[in-house]
Amino acid sequence: MTRYEEVASILRERIEHGIYRVGDRLPSIRAVCQELDVSISTAQEAYRQLMDVALIESRPKSGYFVLPSRVPSVLPSVSRPAQRPLDISQWDQVLELVATHRDESRLLLGRGAPNVEYESLRPLSKILAGLHRSHDLVGFNYDKLSGRLELRQQVARLAIASGCLLHPDDIMVTTGCQEALSISLRTLTQPGDVVAIDSPSFYGTMQILKANGLKALEIPTDPQTGISLEALELALEQWPIRAIQVTPTYNNPLGYTMPEARKRALFQLAQRFDVAIIEDDIYGDLSFTLPRPRTIKSFDDDGRVMLCSGFSKTVGPGLRVGWLAPGRYRDQAMHMKYVSTGASATLPQLAVAEFVAKGHYERHLRYATRQYQRQRDIMISWVQRYFPKGAGISYPQGSFLLWVELPAAVDCVRLNERLVLHAIHVAPGSLFSASGKFRQCLRLSYAFTLTPAIEAAVRTVGELATEMVEEAQAHEVGIT
Numbered sequence: 001m002t003r004y005e006e007v008a009s010i011l012r013e014r015i016e017h018g019i020y021r022v023g024d025r026l027p028s029i030r031a032v033c034q035e036l037d038v039s040i041s042t043a044q045e046a047y048r049q050l051m052d053v054a055l056i057e058s059r060p061k062s063g064y065f066v067l068p069s070r071v072p073s074v075l076p077s078v079s080r081p082a083q084r085p086l087d088i089s090q091w092d093q094v095l096e097l098v099a100t101h102r103d104e105s106r107l108l109l110g111r112g113a114p115n116v117e118y119e120s121l122r123p124l125s126k127i128l129a130g131l132h133r134s135h136d137l138v139g140f141n142y143d144k145l146s147g148r149l150e151l152r153q154q155v156a157r158l159a160i161a162s163g164c165l166l167h168p169d170d171i172m173v174t175t176g177c178q179e180a181l182s183i184s185l186r187t188l189t190q191p192g193d194v195v196a197i198d199s200p201s202f203y204g205t206m207q208i209l210k211a212n213g214l215k216a217l218e219i220p221t222d223p224q225t226g227i228s229l230e231a232l233e234l235a236l237e238q239w240p241i242r243a244i245q246v247t248p249t250y251n252n253p254l255g256y257t258m259p260e261a262r263k264r265a266l267f268q269l270a271q272r273f274d275v276a277i278i279e280d281d282i283y284g285d286l287s288f289t290l291p292r293p294r295t296i297k298s299f300d301d302d303g304r305v306m307l308c309s310g311f312s313k314t315v316g317p318g319l320r321v322g323w324l325a326p327g328r329y330r331d332q333a334m335h336m337k338y339v340s341t342g343a344s345a346t347l348p349q350l351a352v353a354e355f356v357a358k359g360h361y362e363r364h365l366r367y368a369t370r371q372y373q374r375q376r377d378i379m380i381s382w383v384q385r386y387f388p389k390g391a392g393i394s395y396p397q398g399s400f401l402l403w404v405e406l407p408a409a410v411d412c413v414r415l416n417e418r419l420v421l422h423a424i425h426v427a428p429g430s431l432f433s434a435s436g437k438f439r440q441c442l443r444l445s446y447a448f449t450l451t452p453a454i455e456a457a458v459r460t461v462g463e464l465a466t467e468m469v470e471e472a473q474a475h476e477v478g479i480t
Contacts, residue, residue, distance in 0.1 A: 005370070007036055007046035013064055015055055026056060026064040044326065070390035072380060076405040076441065078228075078435030081199040081218030086434040088210035094203050095430050096306065107457050108445075110427025112252060112401060115371070115447045116316045120364035121398050124315065128351045139347040145338055147173020148324070150348065150353040154265060155323050161291060162284055163298030164325070172324050172337060175344045176317070179284045179365070180308035180324035182208045183336040184278045187306070187329050189214055191243040196235055198227040200279065200403075200432035200441070202252050205245055209434075216434040217241065222232035223394055224250065224402070226258035229265055236273045243276045249293045250283035252444040253403045254469075255396030256357045257293050267299045272406070276329070281309040283399040285365055288373040291396075303328030311352055311401070314365060319348040362445065372400045375446040382455055383444070386462030388469050400447035405429075405440060410465045418464050424457050 011032075014020050027035065030044040047064055050056045056064050097110070131139065146152070152168035159166045170296070174180040191197065191213030197205065199218035210215050216234055220228040226248055235241060246266070248258040258266070270277050279296045287293065297307040306329060310322030321344070326333035355361055379402055383393055392405035406412070412428035419425060431440025442461075448454065 002228060003038060004042045004045035004049065006297060007032065007038055007042060007462050008049040010036065011046065011050060012055060015050075020066050024345050025320055026066065027063070027360045039396065047405065049374070053374055054381040055377075056364065070383070072395055074392045076223045076392040076394055078223070078405055078436070079199045079218070079221045081220065083235075083438060085194045085217045088206045088216055088336060088434050089436060091207060091210065093428065094207055095426070096201075096473075097431065105330045105423055107424045107454070108130035109457060109461065111447075112313075112427075112443075113317055113445070113447065114313050114315070114400065115368065115449070116318075118364065118368055118371070119451075120206060120360070120367040121152075121315065123358070124351060124355045124361040127354050128347070131347050131351055139345075139350070141346075143343040143346045143349075145172075145334060145343050147171070147344060148349040150357070151321070151349045152323075152411050153480050154353050154356040156326050158361075159325070160287070161174060162281065163294035166325055170325050170330075170336065172326065172328075172330075173339065173344050173349055174308075174324050175311070175320040175341045176312055176320045177308050177322040178204055179244075179341060180310065180322045180339075181278065181280060183203055183324060183327070183333050184306040184308060184329075185214065185245070187326070188276050188278070188333045190244045194239050196232060196241045196244045197434075198251065198254075200253055200429060200438050201245075201434075202247060203431040205280070206432075206434055207414065210418050217458060218434055221254060221257065222272050223254050223392075225262055226256050229262065229269060232266075233269060236269070237382070238296070241273075241275055242420035243278055243282070244270060245278040246296070247280040247283070249281055250286060250396055250399035252283060252399070253427070253429075255394035255399070255401060255403055257397060260294055263294065263296045264299050267296050267305065270304060271302065275304075277305045280306055281307060281308050282313050284309065286369055286372065286400070288322065288369055289397065289399040292388065297325060297327075300327060306333070314368070315355070315361070316354065319352060320345065321348050321352050342403060351449055358380075369398070373397075375400070375450050376402065379444060379458070380459045381448040385460045388462070388466050400445055402444045402446060404431075404442050404444060405438075406442070406465055407469050408440050411439050411470045413439060413459070413466070415442070415464060415468065419461065422457070422460050424460060426461060 029043045033040055057067050099280040152171045155171050156166045156168050185208050194215045194217050194337055195215045196219055198221045220231045229247055248263055281295050297305045380393055388407055394403040416428055427443040429438030430436045
């Protein structure tokens with residue numbers, strides 16, 4: 001952490017703890033320099049950072065003052081999906097999103113990828129280069145189906161932070177978290193089976209359901225506390241649900257983290273109905289505060305939770321290093337791993353294992369999460385400034401994704417069509433629903449460095465959304 005970041009962090013904590021209240025005048029630049037023994041330029045940069053996230057403002061000839069909280073006053077509404085199992089659609093929209101990943105001519109504001117340009121990832125590049133220069137050709141051969149022991153040992157160590165006590169033999173390495181989810185679903189289900197999911201839900205998981213002939217039963221989900229346990233219980237009584245798939249920590253796309261008590265209650269509900277849980281924890285390590293939240297797996301005393309995670313969102317998706325703790329389903333999961341990709345690539349496993357073992361991973365997480373937290377606040381302030389009034393905005397405590405609910409007049413699929421002329425693309429909410437709901441919602445990413453060009457793009461999205469609202473209002477006036 002740089003010195004100005006330390007100063008900004010100190011001042012931010014004082015604001016959050018009420019030492020400096022809304023409307024209070026902050027100490028002058030000179031006073032901060034004297035108190036914290038820093039230069040004028042360091043104090044000025046610290047104050048600039050606080051202004052960037054809309055915590056304070058500068059008033060000419062008066063100083064710096066604390067602003068009202070930028071925590072969204074309006075959250076996205078609780079989802080109300082169809083109360084029946086559905087076939088999955090939306091593949092064409094998913095393909096459009098993933099196929100434009102490398103298109104430098106379009107600005108992808110909704111892309112679910114981390115920032116891989118941080119200096120804290122440099123040690124990993126050196127490790128990979130060293131492995132490639134090595135005369136040892138171990139990476140050229142088939143490896144153990146369950147993955148390298150070195151990596152599984154490090155994963156087991158990291159899992160302790162989430163409340164899980166795993167042995168390396170409890171873990172199998174996969175080719176990304178996506179394969180872990182696919183293996184889990186194919187292990188537990190047959191074509192035609194029903195899987196309960198939170199709503200909205202990650203489109204990648206739903207496309208796995210589609211590919212395997214499974215039906216999705218979307219369960220109402222709260223933007224703060226997660227999947228409705230009451231609605232899930234009713235669904236378990238009514239439908240032959242084979243598995244419950246959830247992302248309970250820094251959910252993609254809604255951003256919520258289920259409270260610990262509700263995670264425990266969800267596990268107990270699954271026990272009562274004797275159904276398995278597939279837990280996607282891919283964003284769990286990107287917590288803005290420590291300790292990171294516990295997983296549902298940490299309550300698992302009978303092996304019914306299949307925990308899926310990896311390093312795609314914390315380190316880099318191109319490494320394709322994921323992992324699965326399959327619990328009681330280990331043998332079946334190993335068979336599914338064999339018939340899908342076989343052993344995962346060796347060199348990325350060795351590189352990530354060394355990156356973690358030498359402490360680089362934790363240092364990278366500390367740096368990345370500080371940046372993401374700051375950029376979350378900036379992105380929220382832009383949405384509040386440029387989007388139509390009354391937009392519901394999520395407030396994630398980790399990860400790098402924001403969910404925005406616009407007025408009903410805004411169809412984000414059509415909005416994307418208008419954005420083509422501006423070389424901008426967002427992730428429309430309908431991607432995240434089996435039935436194509438949430439068309440008035442979109443997902444934004446704040447993983448990338450938030451430049452003036454990004455702000456201009458966000459402003460353009462807001463202006464076009466506002467145009468759609470005004471067009472709908474004019475149409476209503478014309479009818480009446």
